[in-house]
Amino acid sequence: xxxxxxLNLTASPxxxxxxxxxxxxxxxxxxxxxxxxxxxSFSKIIYNAMRFSAASVLSAEKRLVRRxxxxxxxxxxxxxxxxxxxxxxxxxxxxxxxxxxxxxVHRQLSEVITKLDEDYTESADVPPSLPxxxxxxxxxAKIKHTGDSMVANMLSEINRSLNDQHKKAIEDYRNSTAAxxxxxxxxxxxxxxxxxxxxxxxxxxxxxxKRSKTVDRYxxxxxQIRSKSDRAARALSTSALTQFAIAGLxxxxxxxxxxxxxxxxxxxxxxxxxxxxxxxxxxxxxxxGLVIIxxxxxxxxxxxxxxxxxxxxxxxxxxxxxxRRRMIIITFTLLTVLAGVESALAFMRDRIAHDMEALRQTLxxxxxxxxxxxxxxxxxxxxxxxxxxxxxxxxxxxxxxFVTSSRTVLGALVAxxxxxxxxxxxxxxxxxxxxGRFIVNVYDLAIFPAIWLERVILGTKNKKLDMLExxxxxDSPLVxxxxxxxxxxxxxxxxxxxx
Amino acid sequence: xxxxFASAIVVCILIAGCTDTKSRSTGVxxxxxxxxxxxxxxxxxxxxxxxxxxxxxxxxTLAVARIDTGSFSEKDILSKVTFDERPxxxxxxxxxxxxxxxxxxxxxxGSPYTDISxxxxxxxxxxNEAGSGKKYILIFSxxxxxxxKGYKRDIPFQLPDFNIIALNVTKLRGDNIDPKEYMARxxxxxxxxxxxxxxxxxxxDLERLDNIFTN
Numbered sequence: 001x002x003x004x005x006x007l008n009l010t011a012s013p014x015x016x017x018x019x020x021x022x023x024x025x026x027x028x029x030x031x032x033x034x035x036x037x038x039x040x041s042f043s044k045i046i047y048n049a050m051r052f053s054a055a056s057v058l059s060a061e062k063r064l065v066r067r068x069x070x071x072x073x074x075x076x077x078x079x080x081x082x083x084x085x086x087x088x089x090x091x092x093x094x095x096x097x098x099x100x101x102x103x104x105v106h107r108q109l110s111e112v113i114t115k116l117d118e119d120y121t122e123s124a125d126v127p128p129s130l131p132x133x134x135x136x137x138x139x140x141a142k143i144k145h146t147g148d149s150m151v152a153n154m155l156s157e158i159n160r161s162l163n164d165q166h167k168k169a170i171e172d173y174r175n176s177t178a179a180x181x182x183x184x185x186x187x188x189x190x191x192x193x194x195x196x197x198x199x200x201x202x203x204x205x206x207x208x209x210k211r212s213k214t215v216d217r218y219x220x221x222x223x224q225i226r227s228k229s230d231r232a233a234r235a236l237s238t239s240a241l242t243q244f245a246i247a248g249l250x251x252x253x254x255x256x257x258x259x260x261x262x263x264x265x266x267x268x269x270x271x272x273x274x275x276x277x278x279x280x281x282x283x284x285x286x287x288x289g290l291v292i293i294x295x296x297x298x299x300x301x302x303x304x305x306x307x308x309x310x311x312x313x314x315x316x317x318x319x320x321x322x323x324r325r326r327m328i329i330i331t332f333t334l335l336t337v338l339a340g341v342e343s344a345l346a347f348m349r350d351r352i353a354h355d356m357e358a359l360r361q362t363l364x365x366x367x368x369x370x371x372x373x374x375x376x377x378x379x380x381x382x383x384x385x386x387x388x389x390x391x392x393x394x395x396x397x398x399x400x401x402f403v404t405s406s407r408t409v410l411g412a413l414v415a416x417x418x419x420x421x422x423x424x425x426x427x428x429x430x431x432x433x434x435x436g437r438f439i440v441n442v443y444d445l446a447i448f449p450a451i452w453l454e455r456v457i458l459g460t461k462n463k464k465l466d467m468l469e470x471x472x473x474x475d476s477p478l479v480x481x482x483x484x485x486x487x488x489x490x491x492x493x494x495x496x497x498x499x
Numbered sequence: 500x501x502x503x504f505a506s507a508i509v510v511c512i513l514i515a516g517c518t519d520t521k522s523r524s525t526g527v528x529x530x531x532x533x534x535x536x537x538x539x540x541x542x543x544x545x546x547x548x549x550x551x552x553x554x555x556x557x558x559x560t561l562a563v564a565r566i567d568t569g570s571f572s573e574k575d576i577l578s579k580v581t582f583d584e585r586p587x588x589x590x591x592x593x594x595x596x597x598x599x600x601x602x603x604x605x606x607x608x609g610s611p612y613t614d615i616s617x618x619x620x621x622x623x624x625x626x627n628e629a630g631s632g633k634k635y636i637l638i639f640s641x642x643x644x645x646x647x648k649g650y651k652r653d654i655p656f657q658l659p660d661f662n663i664i665a666l667n668v669t670k671l672r673g674d675n676i677d678p679k680e681y682m683a684r685x686x687x688x689x690x691x692x693x694x695x696x697x698x699x700x701x702x703x704d705l706e707r708l709d710n711i712f713t714n
Contacts, residue, residue, distance in 0.1 A: 265587070274584030276558020280521055353584050359590045363549040363597065 028443070029450035036440050041434020054422040061418035068411035073228055074235040080222040085217045091208060098204030105197050112190045119187050123180040136283075177214025240408035245404035253393040254400060258293055261342070261388045264381065266288045268348035293392070296338050300393025303331040310400040339389040346385030350378040525712070526560040526631025527551055528622035530551050532640030533565045534613040541604045543667055543705060544639045548600050550708045557582050557589040560629045564618060566640060567610035568647050571617030577669075581629065593700060613645045615688075616652035623657065634661045635711065641669045642684050658697025663713055665687075665701045 010018040028035075143155065224232040269292075270285035277284040305316040306327040316327065444451060529551070531544050538655065548563065555561055562579035564570065576598040582589040619636060626634040642665055646652060672679035685701065692699040702710055 227627060270557065271585050274558075275556065275586055275589075276582075276584045355587060355590050360553055360595060362594065363553045365549070376666060 007258070015069065025447050025450045026447075029454075032443065032447065036237065039436050039439050039443075043433050046432030046436075047429040050425045050432065054425035054429065057418050057422040057425060061415050064411060064415050064418065066115075066409065068229075068415060069233055070242065071411065072233060072236050072408050073225055075240075075408070076225045076232065077222070080218060080225055084215060084218045084222060087211060087218060091211045091215065094204070094207055094211060097198070098207065102201070105201065109194060109197055110195055116187055116190050116194075119183045119190075123183045123187075237408065240405040243401045244405035244409045247405060250398035251395070251402055254392065254398065257388060257392060258297075261385075261392065262286075264288050264349060264385055265292060265342055265345045267352055268345040271348060271352060285382055292338065292342070296342075296389040297392055297395060299331050299335045299338065300389075301396040301399070303328065303335060303393055304396035306331060310396045312396070312400050312403065320427045334394060335389055338387045342385035342389055343382045346381040347378060349489040350381055367489070421499060505635070520565075522562065523632045524558045524630075525633045525635065526626045526629045526636045527555065527637060528562045528564065528626055529637040529639060530565060530570070530618040530622065531569055532613060532615075532638075533564050533607055534610050534645070537611075537641055537669070538607055538609040540639070540669065541607055543561075543589060545600055545604050546705065547637070547639065547708060549597065549667060550595045551711075552597060553584060554712065555593075557584045557586055559597065560626070560631050562622075562625055563603075564621060565603075565607075566613055566615055566618045566638075567577060568614060568637060569614040569617055569650060570614040571621050573621070573632065575618070575621065579616060585593070612650075613640070613643060613644065614645075614647075614650060614652065615640060615644045616654075616656075617650070619663070620652075620654065626661070629703070633712075636663045637666055637711070638663065639666045641671060642688055643671060656695030656697065657690060658692060658695035661692075661697040663692045663697050663699055666697075666703075667705065668701060668703055683713045 005011040006018045006020060011020055074189050221232070225236070266286050266289040269289045270283070273288045275283065275285055279287050301310070301312065302316065304310045305313050305321075306324050308317055308324075311317050316324070319327065529544070529548065531540075531541060533541070551561060558581070559577070560581045562576055564576045567575060569575075578596055580592050583590055615638065615663055619638070622636045626636070644652075665685070668685065670678075670681055674684075691700040700710075702708065
């Protein structure tokens with residue numbers, strides 16, 4: 001049926017159009033309820049599907065967050081254990097260093113104290129007293145003589161003897177006192193020795209006390225991590241982020257160093273393995289240079305593991321000390337040999353570069369002038385070639401930090417992505433839900449004459465309600481209810497009886 | 500232990516299998532026109548050769564041949580070399596090569612005829628044998644071919660993977676009177692090369708020699 005035929009239903013095209021419109025509206029009116037149901041069902045499907053997906057993603061995110069927290073706590077525990085262990089090692093070393101010789105110090109102190117005691121006893125000796133008969137003679141010497149020469153002689157003799165004895169006694173007393181003073185004087189170094197020993201013991205004890213306080217602090221942290229407190233989790237998370245950033249920065253610097261190292265040895269390697277052969281798309285000489293650098297890095301890694309500075313390979317850390325020492329010697333020797341090789345390659349590089357420059361100048365028709373014969377660049381390159389492998393060996397430390405912290409950081413990132421994805425899914429579900437409602441309203445708007453007629457026919461009450469909804473759809477209970485995400489079923493219930 | 504040994508052998512074989520010494524090398528065959536008045540231009544050719552010696556790397560091949568009456572001959576190859584893989588040895592080879600070319604340029608005698616086609620055929624044969632990955636034939640000539648009586652060069656060139664670059668294509672007296680002759684001459688060679696599957700290029704400004712290896 002063409003448009004012209006459609007307009008020829010009656011003699012008047014306008015009337016024909018009107019008839020068609022009425023028929024079309026009637027058809028839409030009768031299809032209204034199934035259409036509403038279909039659209040609402042479809043929007044419900046979208047809404048529920050998205051909501052379930054979002055719930056599933058959020059559940060996964062929760063599991064991931066839980067797992068992240070467990071990993072974080074485990075890493076924190078391990079780290080705290082390492083720190084506490086290290087502190088105990090330090091205390092053990094301090095005790096060994098400071099208190100190992102304590103028995104010896106104790107013995108020395110005892111000896112010194114005994115000696116002091118003896119000296120003290122000696123110094124306490126009473127000075128020699130006057131003979132017992134001296135008071136008698138003194139009394140006799142004081143007797144006044146009567147003029148008898150014999151008595152006078154005897155008394156003067158007694159007086160002289162008494163004076164002699166007095167002088168002798170004074171001299172003995174002075175000698176004895178001087179001897180005691182000498183003994184006391186000799187005691188001074190022993191006192192100082194005692195004081196020094198006691199001071200060293202005091203220092204050692206203070207040091208141990210200080211360390212024990214540090215251990216206490218770390219133990220507190222350890223306990224907090226063990227109790228899995230939120231504070232510990234936050235602290236560990238922040239620490240992991242910081243570690244990740246710092247280790248990443250140091251690794252970037254190390255990569256720069258490795259690139260310089262590579263450029264230093266790539267050219268001379270072509271002298272050894274040839275400059276025209278390729279492994280895949282890469283020059284064999286470049287690959288060989290890269291392999292040398294990677295081997296150096298590996299040796300550095302093993303060296304750090306053997307020294308128990310890093311713990312990337314638990315099997316190395318768990319080796320017995322003898323084996324570990326052997327491994328330290330082997331890795332360090334290999335590293336030194338490789339550093340020597342690099343130094344030699346740097347020397348060769350300087351020679352080749354010099355030769356190439358000379359050739360270029362010859363080809364350009366110039367005399368070989370301007371080529372510096374100074375050995376400084378060559379020595380500089382050789383020193384760099386020797387030092388860089390050892391410098392690269394320390395990459396193991398930031399690498400370990402990076403690997404350890406990246407687990408936490410990546411976990412947090414993935415959790416954040418999950419949350420974002422869940423948000424998008426919920427948003428999509430809500431958009432689907434409201435799109436369904438929008439289509440239903442647009443449909444009703446298109447057939448409003450039929451609905452209006454229905455209201456007129458069915459009565460005033462329903463008409464009022466419908467008018468109210470049509471005038472202010474945003475304030476209708478349907479919309480208000482629909483704002484709540486879980487009210488979809490309710491929305492349908494509210495809408496359907498009214499329709 | 501046996502497994503480790505077997506794995507090591509497999510890895511070695513794989514690495515050896517991956518090692519490719521020829522496919523990435525460059526082969527350059529330069530034809531020098533020694534006919535008539537063009538012989539005086541050879542000093543320029545020497546500069547081009549010096550440039551080539553400067554840019555070619557270890558493993559590359561370089562050959563220089565003269566264009567004379569009958570150029571389809573190994574006897575016309577003045578010097579040829581495949582540079583050693585070690586840079587120091589390659590540098591010495593370059594010095595020796597330069598010396599040879601210097602001697603030739605100082606003692607060259609002009610030839611009465613110009614067999615460019617024969618030279619190109621010889622170059623194709625040589626570079627195919629050398630097995631270079633990238634093949635360049637440089638023609639240092641005014642592109643005016645003059646064959647001696649009895650010489651036939653109506654063979655189509657087989658030039659897939661070849662780059663043919665004409666260098667220093669000077670204008671002849673007749674070209675100045677009628678430039679169409681020059682253009683027709685250049686177009687004729689372009690047609691021959693492209694018909695054979697090769698790529699044609701022309702560099703007259705010797706300051707732009709770095710364009711040789713842009714293809």
